[in-house]
Amino acid sequence: MAVSMRDVAQLAGVSQRTVSNVVNDYQFVRPETRERVQQAMETLGYVPNAAARSLRAGRTGMLALVIPNFEARYFADLAGAVIHEAETLGYTVLIEVSGASHDRELGVLAGGRSQLTDGAIMSALTLQQADEHLRRPGYPLVLVGDLVFEGPVDHVGIPNREAARTAVEHLISVGCRRVMLLGTENGPTTTSKLREQGYRETLEAAGLPVLPELLLDTEWGRQRGQDAIERFVASDIELPDGIFAMNDSLALGALRALRSAGLRVPEDVAVVGFDDVEEARFASPSLTSISPAVEEIARTAVRLVHEQITGRPARTATHVLVEYELKVRESTARQ
């Protein structure tokens, strides 16, 4: 068995209480006593037992972050930012990868394995309104990305519709008249729905038709994007002169397919992505993309869980939409 406070107290000839005081930097401990206790801790190699402390204090100092996967660079970025922000408030982050599985997302909701966390930040993909009652009562939760519950949940997201509108307006402004939407129908998420709405609205506002053959269903992966565009090019449908991809992976895949088909970007086809992952800057041509301020999303989310953890429980739900920005790069630089 590891050495406990009792052992230290015994060796130092003080009470457990005093040891606790020293460990927790309690003000009123006589320097000589403190010295003696520290000496004893050193000798014994004492390390406080966090489980016991948590049990007693009712807090663990840990936050759960639930993301669908690690492959999409966006989630790795989000994780990095959340870890960084959490640290400034003294939390450690425990990451759970849901694999976009409904069961596993439910598991978190119900308090599953992350039992050791004081709260969770969750990027849910498959949760439904109907799942809300499974939410463990009193367990601080912040949703990031899609807003899957109508009920009172803190949420931080980005204005998907507006952002999509900005992207498509940009394509039109550089002369595109036949704009493709790449990545519709990606599972049961509302994200794609919102972005599609933005796309439709913009075309309509510009007096352009929404052509069903330019709405390409694909999962949001790079290879998928590449495949979809390759198939499209091989078909005899007239090519688009602009592509709005639902995320950067799709866009980067598209870039590659277009190039290998001998099409020039942006001269023949202009491309806009979404997420502004690091690679977008370095791709060639570099990719115009919607940049969603991951740091701010992380900061806000962490702040919100922290408020729930420390604050009065009966707070009303907060919804935050963070800024976004269109980064114009080579993939749309024409005229």
Add this chain to the structure above:
Amino acid sequence: MAVSMRDVAQLAGVSQRTVSNVVNDYQFVRPETRERVQQAMETLGYVPNAAARSLRAGRTGMLALVIPNFEARYFADLAGAVIHEAETLGYTVLIEVSGASHDRELGVLAGGRSQLTDGAIMSALTLQQADEHLRRPGYPLVLVGDLVFEGPVDHVGIPNREAARTAVEHLISVGCRRVMLLGTENGPTTTSKLREQGYRETLEAAGLPVLPELLLDTEWGRQRGQDAIERFVASDIELPDGIFAMNDSLALGALRALRSAGLRVPEDVAVVGFDDVEEARFASPSLTSISPAVEEIARTAVRLVHEQITGRPARTATHVLVEYELKVRESTARQ
């Protein structure tokens, strides 16, 4: 206060022991009793308290993973793989980002905040032999990547020297005679030293001179790689006909710099990277790279901590070097 086992026991009219049995799927519980207890748990919304369980059991079911950062895609990949592997053994992973700071790496060694973990997997960058005595005794630790301690520590890495040799041999085999090494002197790590050794050995074995002007010092970032090559091209030193970059970020940066300088890859300069991150496959030209089998590294590391956690403490240290593979792609496809 949350509902505890006692409450459930009371409502179900059984003892705490029985509730515990139900929760832990103990075999010998009468179906009707089990039913009644589950009913009570449902009604009360009972959730087991993990802190108490950990305190009692002496294990938390969590592993710490310490990585220098999240920006380098390699570490994100590693994290993903570790999380996946850990899960199969029932662990949850807590990620700590050290920022390559010596203090923070020491903190982990000493048992710092990750007190709640049963063991740690660590990709240490700044640890020194001298730090070893700070290691918390009995705390399971596996080093990944560089081997920083001489002492008895489990370690899983890749044969850096051999891999570097393979890379440079490949460059020579496609006709390179003036091979640059990009990314020497990257902090106090032994990784770069080993790869440099491999580089030198190979040149010598091929009867080629090791030219100091072809050893480029840079940090291992993309922008850094790009800048370094741009500077080199702008200088009046004769250009290399092959580049071995210490990692893919550097290589991808180099690719970009070469292209904007009007040089063709692989015709004018062939390029090999290290790590085989996803992007290497999708870059254009796609990047030849050393692929270090991250999954296997992760699997091995997790297996080793697990053995330490469950096994007899006096096991001797294990050192594992996992396989690597040279993925030949467009960036060296000449002849």
Add this chain to the structure above:
DNA sequence: ATGAAAGCGCTAACAA
């Protein structure tokens, strides 16, 4: 198949 009860290591209320 189930009950009673002893702690795991720590914090904090109460005393002194």
Add this chain to the structure above:
DNA sequence: TTGTTAGCGCTTTCAT
């Protein structure tokens, strides 16, 4: 300023 002590919620040994 420090000592004493009651639990936090759970697992598990010993009974029954």
